[in-house]
Amino acid sequence: MCRLCDEGRPQIGCDEPRRNFLKASALVGAAAAASTLLASNPARAQDMPSGTGEDGRRVLIRGGHVLSMDPGVGDFAEADVLISGKAIEAVGPDLDAGDAEIIEAAGMIVMPGFIDTHHHQFETALRSFLADGILINDGTPQGAVNYYEYVLQKFSMVYRPQDVHINELFGSLAQLDTGVTTVMDVSQIHHSPEHSDAVVQALKDAGRRSVFGYFEGWGDKAKYPADARRLKEQHFASDDQLLTMVMGGEIYIPGYEEAWKIGRELGVPVALHVVGTFGMQPTFDELAKAGQFGSDNIFIHMTGMSDMAWKAAADAGSHVSLAVPIEMAMRHGMPPIQKALDLDMQPSLSSDVECTMTADPFTQMRSTFTLQRAFVNERALAGEENLPKLLSSQDVIRFATLEGAKGLKLDHKTGSLTPGKEADIVLLDASAINVTPLNHVPGAVVTLMDRTNVDTVMVAGKIRKWRGELLDVDLPKLRGELEASRDYLFKAAGVERDLFRV
Structure with a gap:
């Protein structure tokens, strides 16, 4: 084993991490x-x-x-x-x-295969921890236990590269098991080049089609958007591979303009969370008025945005990724399914965070199917006319396959x-x-x-x-590695793990 791997820092180009986590390698066939x-x-x-x-x-x-x-x-x-x-x-x-x-x-x-256009796989060790939590502390009793404080400000700060690798790998394999063959991984854990390389290695080790989402981490981020060029050249220069790249362009982080610029220079989609709860509407409106939206944009959630910005996104051919169960559970705002459909923006579906909800595609499809129909049915019962069409089961399967491929610019390879x-x-x-x-x-x-x-x-x-x-998975070993990572993360973040209370 090489010295760096022995220290728990998976290195791109070294086969030792794969032998550590996968029982069978390409060498044995x-x-x-x-x-x-x-x-x-x-x-x-x-x-x-x-x-x-x-x-x-x-x-x-x-x-x-x-x-x-x-x-x-x-x-x-x-x-x-x-x-x-x-x-x-x-x-x-x-x-x-x-x-x-x-x-x-x-x-x-x-x-x-199903396509998940937004999944924070680095949080796999935190599964169900915030099942009862919401997005951000807004002064309500539920707001005391919230994603922003616990996950982004505590847990994410203490991840080591080896934690990134096992979380990403285990989350990927779990989704393969449920039929998700393509994911956009929104890792938000790029505290160093070693963290970024650990993400890429895990996505490679998992052996499924993955879009590496280079989203800014938290803390000292100033130098990391520049690492996008190295990552693109080193790992994503070829189109003939399972891995591709997306640039994160979060507008709630200062300096996001540079991230958008780099993404467009590299010719990769620019994706971002768009959530009214974080007070993004004014900035999003400014971008809309300035004509900054493009067909290369992937807007995640799109809750709480103005009609003007929605129309600008639709006119630009931007894509919308909806995480319906999470949006309902975590107070992002009501999932804008009908808003997207009224503008002929065919959305894709995504799982978001497993610290709150499962990442299987059946949950995403059923939630979207029943919620849209509930909206329309309620209007019908109230006597309204000229109602939108009820979603069909075939519609939501299309969202979970072909529309996801289109949103990730992969429909020439997958989705049908x-x-x-x-x-x-x-x-x-x-x-x-x-x-x-x-x-x-x-x-x-x-x-x-x-x-x-x-x-x-x-x-x-x-x-x-x-x-x-x-296949090719030593699940007991992987489970042990993930549990060890969980134990470290809770201790390092200073969060008590109680199986019945948060």
């Missing part, structure tokens, strides 16, 4: 990793295609209920998806498999089962007890399913979860 990790169920291991995602390897997902999310491809009660290497080759009934290995998908819904795109695919068990009998595919996904229905997950054609089991 996918087949050997599968046989080792699935030894408790050898029948499953023997049934799994080998070498998936590699050039020349062809796999046919046969006989599933195909939900493509591409109108040009269509949906099929029973059809196949043919994969060559990391790309989708064809979608349709009775495809000629040729030399392809077969994945039998009868009783499975075959669809694009379109031939030529990379094979980010999930197989959802529609024969399970919570779904049987299947009567409506989108409805089953949105209104009935949960994490337990995620059977198989592919990222760029490579199987990462097979028949309910994550």
Whole structure:
């Protein structure tokens, strides 16, 4: 082991962190990793295609209920998806498999992997800590326990690079397990280049499609936006990889103008939280009036903003990411679902903070689906006419897949089962007890399913979860590392951990 890794500082380009956290490496090969990790169920291991995602390897997902999310491809009660290497080759009934290995998908819904456009993965060790908390202390009793004070001003200040790595890695793998194949990680933990490198290493180690969100940390931040250039050149110069980059441009931090400038110089999207609770409306209005919004902007939450700024964002082609359960629970403001739709801004969905709410996509879809319908239904019961259209289950699946890909500028690679795109695919068990009998595919996904229905997950054609089991993961070791990080963080932040009270 190298000296720096021994000190707990994961180094980019060093393989030791991956060997520390993942049981099987590329050196032993996918087949050997599968046989080792699935030894408790050898029948499953023997049934799994080998070498998936590699050039020349062809796999046919046969006989599933195909939900493509591409109108040009269509949906099929029973059809196949043919994969060559990391790309989708064809979608349709009775495809000629040729030399392809077969994945039998009868009783499975075959669809694009879910996309989370805003997730603070560095907080994984803080899961459920602020389940009853709100965003900021506003003088109410609930405000005494708040995200701004506890997470941003206490916990985030004491993270070491090794804490960043295990939190990011564990959070990524947990989302892979629930079918999220793409994430924008809003890490907010870039206290040093070593912290930033630890984030990148963890995202690489997780092996899923990730957008590295270089958001300013807290404390001494003056030199860190400049590190964006190094990070972009060192880790994100190629488009032919799973990792891409977004520049954080938080307008509540002094000097945000420089971050916007750097992001646009680097040609990456500029993302930011836009929340009225933090008093952002005046600054946001100024940017709108100055014509600063663009199609490269990702606005997270968009609560409490003026009609003028909303129209400017829509006219500029900016994207909106909604975290509906968090916005409702943490007093960000009412989720502006209808506002976005009225302006023909198709939003994406995001999980936000696991210290308050789960990061699974089914919770995000169901919350968005039921809240928008509650708004419209209440207006209908009050006798209003010319009401907005009720969201359908297919609509919110689109938000959780294709619209997320568009917002992250990845729709040329993912978001739908379109031939030529990379094979980010999930197989959802529609024969399970919570779904049987299947009567409506989108409805089953949105209104009935949960994490337990995620059977198989592919990222760029490579199987990462097979028949309910994550691959290449030593979960007990990872859990121990995460718990050790949690214990350190609570102690270093001076926060007492009580399992029943905060």
